[in-house]
Amino acid sequence: MKIITEYLELKTKGDGDYHNITSHIETRLKETGLEEGSVTIFVGGSTAGLTTFEFEPGLYKDIKELFEGLAPKSKNYHHNMAWHDGNGYAHVRSAICKPTFTCPFSKGKLLLGTWQQIVFLEFDNRSRDRKIILQFMGY
Amino acid sequence: MKIITEYLELKTKGDGDYHNITSHIETRLKETGLEEGSVTIFVGGSTAGLTTFEFEPGLYKDIKELFEGLAPKSKNYHHNMAWHDGNGYAHVRSAICKPTFTCPFSKGKLLLGTWQQIVFLEFDNRSRDRKIILQFMGY
Amino acid sequence: MKIITEYLELKTKGDGDYHNITSHIETRLKETGLEEGSVTIFVGGSTAGLTTFEFEPGLYKDIKELFEGLAPKSKNYHHNMAWHDGNGYAHVRSAICKPTFTCPFSKGKLLLGTWQQIVFLEFDNRSRDRKIILQFMGY
Numbered sequence: 001m002k003i004i005t006e007y008l009e010l011k012t013k014g015d016g017d018y019h020n021i022t023s024h025i026e027t028r029l030k031e032t033g034l035e036e037g038s039v040t041i042f043v044g045g046s047t048a049g050l051t052t053f054e055f056e057p058g059l060y061k062d063i064k065e066l067f068e069g070l071a072p073k074s075k076n077y078h079h080n081m082a083w084h085d086g087n088g089y090a091h092v093r094s095a096i097c098k099p100t101f102t103c104p105f106s107k108g109k110l111l112l113g114t115w116q117q118i119v120f121l122e123f124d125n126r127s128r129d130r131k132i133i134l135q136f137m138g139y
Numbered sequence: 140m141k142i143i144t145e146y147l148e149l150k151t152k153g154d155g156d157y158h159n160i161t162s163h164i165e166t167r168l169k170e171t172g173l174e175e176g177s178v179t180i181f182v183g184g185s186t187a188g189l190t191t192f193e194f195e196p197g198l199y200k201d202i203k204e205l206f207e208g209l210a211p212k213s214k215n216y217h218h219n220m221a222w223h224d225g226n227g228y229a230h231v232r233s234a235i236c237k238p239t240f241t242c243p244f245s246k247g248k249l250l251l252g253t254w255q256q257i258v259f260l261e262f263d264n265r266s267r268d269r270k271i272i273l274q275f276m277g278y
Numbered sequence: 279m280k281i282i283t284e285y286l287e288l289k290t291k292g293d294g295d296y297h298n299i300t301s302h303i304e305t306r307l308k309e310t311g312l313e314e315g316s317v318t319i320f321v322g323g324s325t326a327g328l329t330t331f332e333f334e335p336g337l338y339k340d341i342k343e344l345f346e347g348l349a350p351k352s353k354n355y356h357h358n359m360a361w362h363d364g365n366g367y368a369h370v371r372s373a374i375c376k377p378t379f380t381c382p383f384s385k386g387k388l389l390l391g392t393w394q395q396i397v398f399l400e401f402d403n404r405s406r407d408r409k410i411i412l413q414f415m416g417y
Contacts (some may be wrong), residue, residue, distance in 0.1 A: 001140045001279045003314045003416055005384045036142045038179055038274060040316055042382050045391040046332045053234040054185045058217035062231050066210065070235075071344065078336035092340050095331040096348075099394075100380050102239050104181050104274040106144045111272050113184040116238075133389050135316060135382040137276070137415070138142055140279045175281045177318055177413060192373040193324045197356035198366070205349065205370050241378050243320050243413040245283045250411050252323040255377075276415070277281055 001139050004032050008132040012122035015073075015090060016064050020055040021132065022117045025103075026110060028134055037138015038104040044133060047090035047124035049097030055117040067093045067123070090123035097121060105138070140278050143171050147271040151261040154212075154229060155203050159194040160271065161256040164242075165249060167273055176277015177243040183272060186229035186263035188236030194256040206232045206262070229262035236260060244277070279417050282310050286410040290400035293351075293368060294342050298333040299410065300395040303381075304388060306412055315416015316382040322411060325368035325402035327375030333395040345371045345401070368401035375399060383416070 008024050025039060041050055053059050070093060077088025103118065104111050112118070120132060147163050164178060180189055192198050209232060216227025242257065243250050251257070259271060286302050303317060319328055331337050348371060355366025381396065382389050390396070398410060 001417075005314060005382060005389075036144060038276070040380050040382050042380075042389060043391075044389050044394065046330065046394045051234045051237050052185065053230055054218075056218070056221065058219070058221040059227070059230050059234075061217040062227055063234055066231050066235060070209075070348075078339040079332075079334070080336070082334065082336040088337070088340055091331055091337050092344050095329045095337075095341055096344060096375070097235070098237075098329050098376075098379070101237070102179050102181075102241055102380055104144060104179050104272055106274075111144075111181060111183050113182075116183065116185045133382055135384075137316070175283060177415070190373045190376055191324065192369055193357075195357070195360065197358070197360040198369050198373075200356040201366055201370050202373055205374060209348075209374075236374070237376075240376070241318050241320075241380055243283060243318050243411055245413075250283075250320060250322050252321075255322065255324045278279075 002034060004136045006134045008134055010120060010130040010132060012128050012130055014126050015123055017122040018060060019120045020117045021120050025118060025134060029105060029136065032136050034136055034138040035108050036106055037136065038102050040135045041101045041118065042133040043099035047087055047094050049094050049099055049121040049123060050101040051097060052116045052118055054115040055119060070096055087125040090125060093123040141173060143275045145273045147273055149259060149269040149271060151267050151269055153265050154262055156261040157199060158259045159256045160259050164257060164273060168244060168275065171275050173275055173277040174247050175245055176275060177241050179274045180240045180257065181272040182238035186226055186233050188233050188238055188260040188262060189240040190236060191255045191257055193254040194258060209235055226264040229264060232262040280312065282414045284412045286412055288398060288408040288410060290406050290408055292404045293401055295400040296338060297398045298395045299398050303396060303412060307383060307414065310414050312414055312416040313386050314384055315414065316380050318413045319379045319396065320411040321377035325365055325372050326377060327372050327399040327401060328377060328379040329375060330394045330396050332393040333397060348374055365403040368403060371401040
């Protein structure tokens, strides 16, 4: 049984910059040599999220609209009133989406569906240098 | 320490067909003989979700209404415009609900509340043959 | 490889009573002596949730408003019509937020961002004695 904790670095352009990180994770998984287990992907931060969806241009827009509906940019957030950083919506989107995602693997492969990708969602209102945690657990 | 990756097969009737899969998972857990650890339940697919709720007819309807509010069927999804499969709402619901759920167990039992059940949520607009992944990790 | 399943007891005041449980988890983690792995936090119950956010008074209110928007108290829930316990909104909020959260740790520390806290969200309409499950897995 091994636990391997790694980091995936990503430069983002701010809110709505969503990244398909599936192939990065698959490559790292192959390098670990692990066959059975799971990977927990985690963002150490309060203004981003993780989920899966079919990463195609239509859904990309649909998911943006989903989060705009859940926490509109134009709303007056209590967070902004105190901190004046204008990213209250990003914090709220992150709290509902959550920055954690666990995906099992077997025979050395992530058990994703054919059209299912693991996506990092940048919600913050500015460019960020992200270090996404990948923790593989298995043998 | 053991990792056991299994599949639970389920035929669904399309959107709004929610299945209480708790007793299936409990049975499989007993068969593994594991006492301490956790099970990650995962759907390899982009149009379904997993969560827990009290599986009674009233809440069943309330949860349907929750997802109808989050991603209404009648909305014009960019996904549908490109792919014409009419299930854009199902993809969006899956992205916000997420297809992963981790539940710890101890002394051979899932640590669920008395009225809390693990539920598979079918969001797709047609009947599906689902293979739900159950990955038990523990000893 | 060790699995340690513990409980964190918490008395809550009912809906909107959110608790920052990060320092409790960090203390327990230190006591386990584990260096690498992850902790799964889980609520055995259907009317609470777990997530991370920056635990400051502004966002505290913003997150309350998020859940009030997702499942308003004033809505007529099918659950309430059958059970008359008036907490239908709490069940729905729990189903969308989910009662499970997995956080990796490395070198004995939770891999959270500087301003990111793990928060227990009470949604129920009355005071509750909560036993939150903390399951540490690692070495």
